[in-house]
Amino acid sequence: MYMFVLSQFRFLFAVFCLTAILIFAVYLRDANNRIVYELCRYRADVSQLKQELGAKQLQLESLINPAAISQRLNEFNSDD
Amino acid sequence: MKNARIAIFFLILLIVSFGLLAARCFYLQYYKNDHYTELCLTQQKSLQLWQPQRGVILDAKGRVLAASNRKKIIFAEPRAIEDVKETSSELAPILDIGAHEICRKILEGGNPGFVRIKQDADVLQCSAAVRIKGIGTQTDWQRSYPTGGLFGNIIGFTSRDNRGLEGIELQYDKELSGSGVENVFYADVRRRPICLKEQNGTLADGVGIIMTLDATIQQIARDELQKQYKDFEAESAMAIVAEPKTGAILAMVSIPDFDPGNLQSSEADSRRNRAITDPFEPGSMIKPIVVAIAVDNGTVRKDEKVFCENGNYSGKGFGRINEYRNHRFGDLSIREVLVKSSNIGMAKIGQKMGQEKLYDGLKLFGFGEKVGIELPGEVEGLLRPTSRWSSYSVTRIPYGYELNVTAMQMLQAYCILANGGRMVRPYLVKAVVDNNGEIAQIKRPVPPVGYIIKREVAEWIVQDCLVGVVNEKNNGGTGWRAKLDKWQVFGKTGTANISRIGQRGYEDNSNIASFVAGAPAEDPAIVVFVSVRRPNGRLGKGDSGGAVASPVAGKIIEKTLTYLEKRF
Numbered sequence: 001m002y003m004f005v006l007s008q009f010r011f012l013f014a015v016f017c018l019t020a021i022l023i024f025a026v027y028l029r030d031a032n033n034r035i036v037y038e039l040c041r042y043r044a045d046v047s048q049l050k051q052e053l054g055a056k057q058l059q060l061e062s063l064i065n066p067a068a069i070s071q072r073l074n075e076f077n078s079d080d
Numbered sequence: 081m082k083n084a085r086i087a088i089f090f091l092i093l094l095i096v097s098f099g100l101l102a103a104r105c106f107y108l109q110y111y112k113n114d115h116y117t118e119l120c121l122t123q124q125k126s127l128q129l130w131q132p133q134r135g136v137i138l139d140a141k142g143r144v145l146a147a148s149n150r151k152k153i154i155f156a157e158p159r160a161i162e163d164v165k166e167t168s169s170e171l172a173p174i175l176d177i178g179a180h181e182i183c184r185k186i187l188e189g190g191n192p193g194f195v196r197i198k199q200d201a202d203v204l205q206c207s208a209a210v211r212i213k214g215i216g217t218q219t220d221w222q223r224s225y226p227t228g229g230l231f232g233n234i235i236g237f238t239s240r241d242n243r244g245l246e247g248i249e250l251q252y253d254k255e256l257s258g259s260g261v262e263n264v265f266y267a268d269v270r271r272r273p274i275c276l277k278e279q280n281g282t283l284a285d286g287v288g289i290i291m292t293l294d295a296t297i298q299q300i301a302r303d304e305l306q307k308q309y310k311d312f313e314a315e316s317a318m319a320i321v322a323e324p325k326t327g328a329i330l331a332m333v334s335i336p337d338f339d340p341g342n343l344q345s346s347e348a349d350s351r352r353n354r355a356i357t358d359p360f361e362p363g364s365m366i367k368p369i370v371v372a373i374a375v376d377n378g379t380v381r382k383d384e385k386v387f388c389e390n391g392n393y394s395g396k397g398f399g400r401i402n403e404y405r406n407h408r409f410g411d412l413s414i415r416e417v418l419v420k421s422s423n424i425g426m427a428k429i430g431q432k433m434g435q436e437k438l439y440d441g442l443k444l445f446g447f448g449e450k451v452g453i454e455l456p457g458e459v460e461g462l463l464r465p466t467s468r469w470s471s472y473s474v475t476r477i478p479y480g481y482e483l484n485v486t487a488m489q490m491l492q493a494y495c496i497l498a499n500g501g502r503m504v505r506p507y508l509v510k511a512v513v514d515n516n517g518e519i520a521q522i523k524r525p526v527p528p529v530g531y532i533i534k535r536e537v538a539e540w541i542v543q544d545c546l547v548g549v550v551n552e553k554n555n556g557g558t559g560w561r562a563k564l565d566k567w568q569v570f571g572k573t574g575t576a577n578i579s580r581i582g583q584r585g586y587e588d589n590s591n592i593a594s595f596v597a598g599a600p601a602e603d604p605a606i607v608v609f610v611s612v613r614r615p616n617g618r619l620g621k622g623d624s625g626g627a628v629a630s631p632v633a634g635k636i637i638e639k640t641l642t643y644l645e646k647r648f
Contacts, residue, residue, distance in 0.1 A: 048203070051149060051150045054147065054149045054150075055149050057144065057147075058144065058147055058149060058224045058226050061143065061144045061226035061227075062224075062226035062227075062228070065143060065226055065227045065230070065295055066227075066230070066295045066296045066298070066299035067227050067228055067229070067230040067295070067299050067302070068227075068228075070299050070303060
């Protein structure tokens with residue numbers, strides 16, 4: 001009857017592989033977390049930039065709308 | 081023996097204790113299971129509401145009239161602050177606000193859980209502020225109205241929790257609001273979310289609304305009206321500009337107005353949109369409508385003459401009727417009755433037409449019922465059924481008394497005349513756009529089929545009679561101040577007394593000066609309604625529709641048509 005006996009080298013190789021797989025799994029999990037974090041951060045940044053853009057647009061609208069222009073023209077004419 | 085007894089006693093005690101514990105466990109697990117499960121879940125759960133962004137409101141050219149933006153708020157929780165002075169001193173350099181000011185806000189805030197310290201804070205300020213005990217941040221939507229008071233009476237405003245309370249904001253609240261999400265989290269002991277348990281609803285931002293209004297035309301109308309309102313020390317004033325062919329409202333001004341972004345400084349009275357909420361007796365403005373009805377149903381012919389009794393008409397059952405400014409007219413053609421604005425001529429046309437035809441005609445023009453404009457608070461005006469008419473009514477209604485109309489109803493009636501007698505429904509909202517900017521719904525009402533009056537009658541009234549009112553000063557035309565060189569303007573003045581509240585009769589020296597006009601007469605592009613309430617006649621500048629309202633309408637027409645010409 002054939003019996004499978006691990007040599008010392010094979011045993012070390014198996015332990016090494018197992019450890020490598022474990023380290024790789026941990027790395028993958030960490031990378032996954034990091035990427036999700038980056039994604040969320042970029043999303044938050046985009047949202048923040050959109051809000052800032054919206055605020056700037058509203059500021060601009062309040063400066064260039066016909067009522068504001070008319071008011072400034074009146075002030076300008078009265079200064080003259 | 082004694083030890084054995086003690087051992088048995090403790091054994092029994094142990095068994096009884098375990099028995100009691102088991103019973104208690106059974107009681108808690110079996111009978112109180114639901115109660116403690118619920119208690120446990122409530123303790124574990126933390127709710128977080130995600131509010132959607134409220135939809136934007138744009139004018140016809142895409143200018144922003146109302147929009148929401150996220151603002152970061154820094155707040156204090158007074159019950160969690162041990163030393164208010166120390167907290168204020170720590171916070172002051174971060175927010176660049178005086179420590180005493182922060183201290184005052186916290187102490188006078190009133191709410192032990194929330195005192196707003198700074199609105200619209202930046203990210204750095206927020207991250208520094210939250211490190212201080214008792215200080216927190218939150219983001220909230222804030223509604224902005226970049227055009228200030230220009231559209232206040234139409235757009236309306238929202239509450240602090242972003243619900244529409246007035247105007248378009250209220251009328252389209254459901255569409256503008258969108259739908260929020262309620263996230264249920266498992267929370268730790270400090271109520272911080274650990275992981276999502278369930279999500280109720282779907283986050284959908286509110287849709288956008290595109291109005292038919294044009295901010296430039298609105299500003300033109302507001303500027304001109306405001307000048308006259310101040311010059312004549314009037315109580316209030318309103319103006320509407322519309323496209324007669326489509327019914328699209330290009331401008332709608334009601335003065336006094338208010339800035340929806342600064343509600344605290346406005347009075348409740350100034351928040352009303354008078355064009356749809358304030359009915360009034362129209363005076364002579366109704367005359368072209370009545371003449372159109374009379375000519376259309378064959379009561380009078382265009383070339384017929386009416387004897388105007390030399391300015392004094394009286395009879396049994398309808399009292400005495402005089403002309404405005406005590407004019408004494410003899411024989412007048414139907415056209416002259418309109419150009420010279422004869423009350424007696426109109427009373428006679430009313431008598432000849434009879435109650436039923438007059439009532440039916442006015443109903444067809446939309447008086448006595450809501451126009452159906454997309455704004456809350458519209459009133460129907462007052463056109464009583466003929467069963468409630470007195471013997472005076474048939475002689476008074478033809479020159480604008482004993483009925484109440486809104487500015488919008490009057491504008492609609494003139495749009496019908498300018499549109500060749502075809503029905504027109506005024507509208508304010510052009511389209512609804514989704515979150516990607518695509519048009520989701522066209523809101524223009526389907527134009528009703530059919531004519532209210534014959535085309536040739538409407539054209540005769542507009543292109544002949546009403547052109548005469550504006551262009552024939554020497555023939556007694558009352559609207560000559562609205563005459564323009566470049567375009568042929570048509571229009572009709574109206575000067576109506578104001579009835580006493582709760583009493584019979586009319587107030588002395590108080591009136592509503594109005595003017596409805598349009599241009600160009602051969603193919604009207606716009607119709608303008610202007611009305612000024614209680615102009616001060618003692619200033620010596622006049623207080624009639626011709627003196628007060630017609631110059632404003634003329635200027636609005638001139639500037640608007642110039643603007644529309646340059647637009648294409």
